[in-house]
Amino acid sequence: MVKKDHRDPTEASIHTDFKNNMTYGEYLSLDKILAGQNRLSDHHDEMLFIIIHQVSELWMKLILHELRGAIKAIENDELSTAFKMLARVSKTQTQIIQAWDVLSTLTPSEYMQFRDSLGQASGFQSYQYRMIEFALGYKTPHVLKIYEKDKVLHEELKEAYQEPGIYDVAIKALSGAGLPIDKEVLDRDVTETYRKNDSVMQAWLTVYRDVETYWDLYELAEKLVDIEDWLQQWRFRHMKTVERIIGFKKGTGGSSGVGYLKKVLDHRFFPELWDIRTEL
Ligand code: HEM
Helix, strand or coil: CCCCCCCCHHHHHHHHCCHHHCCHHHHCCHHHHCCCCCCCCCCCCHHHHHHHHHHHHHHHHHHHHHHHHHHHHHHCCCHHHHHHHHHHHHHHHHHHHHHHHHHCCCCHHHHHCCHHHHCCCCHHHCHHHHHHHHHCCCCCCHHHHHCCCCHHHHHHHHHHHHCCCHHHHHHHHHHHCCCCCCHHHHCCCCCCCCCCCHHHHHHHHHHHHCCCCCHHHHHHHHHHHHHHHHHHHHHHHHHHHHHHHHCCCCCCCCCCCHHHHHHHCCCCCCHHHHHHHHHC
């Protein structure tokens, strides 16, 4: 058998044949991405801490991209397109949850050695996380205040805050299918966090009791439940990982820490989709 020469010119050309001589590194802006791990201490474990946040933020960027695409698709009555995007959101969420396993290798003794260098920086200020919450209908405007000084970002956040969430467009789809929805819900102020409503509850009950007639809406509902379920699991793993690393100390962002993270677990994005499970 002839051994393959890795310097074979034909093979080499396959690997370097980028359009207009662009390299892999250039295409992916690796110079920027890989130059962004700036440790503030010389502690070995700070590298993990930075990268785990950056990886999570990158996945959040994809989640937002898909969620926004799905919102548009639902608005345009293209539910199959939305399902594809929402399935990708869920899969990405499983990845972002797995990141906690890696972070759990950071012990309290290690973290305490560089925690002070973080100052008041906290995931609490993650604007992509807030934009995801906005897209899911949970509107807490405090992040706008945090980024007031950055005009471009502030504008982007304001826009995201004022956009309808995915549940708003899903409720419009219920109404579009002829299911009666209160006008006050259809015309609601979308800058406020969604609050549950009986007409929405009745509409989802109709869908779940007659899935053959309302298959698309039923599928949409289950996709939304997947996303909320995974998000809660992310929140839970975050809370437990934080407890494992800092116990019940206050957060660098100034909250009570684990107590605060336990409290946010109570928020439900799509309340009726959970309530109907008791009624069915
Ligand atoms: C050693 C690791 C970590 C610790 C000790 C920690 C601790 C905390 C604490 C105590 C809070 C509450 C706000 C505060 O007072 O700071 C918080 C919020 C938050 N953290 Fe972390 N965190 C860690 C890792 C991460 C990672 C890897 C991410 C991924 C991006 C993340 C994202 C967030 C987000 C989005 C919030 C806001 C949650 C909400 O308001 O619902 N955290 N974190």
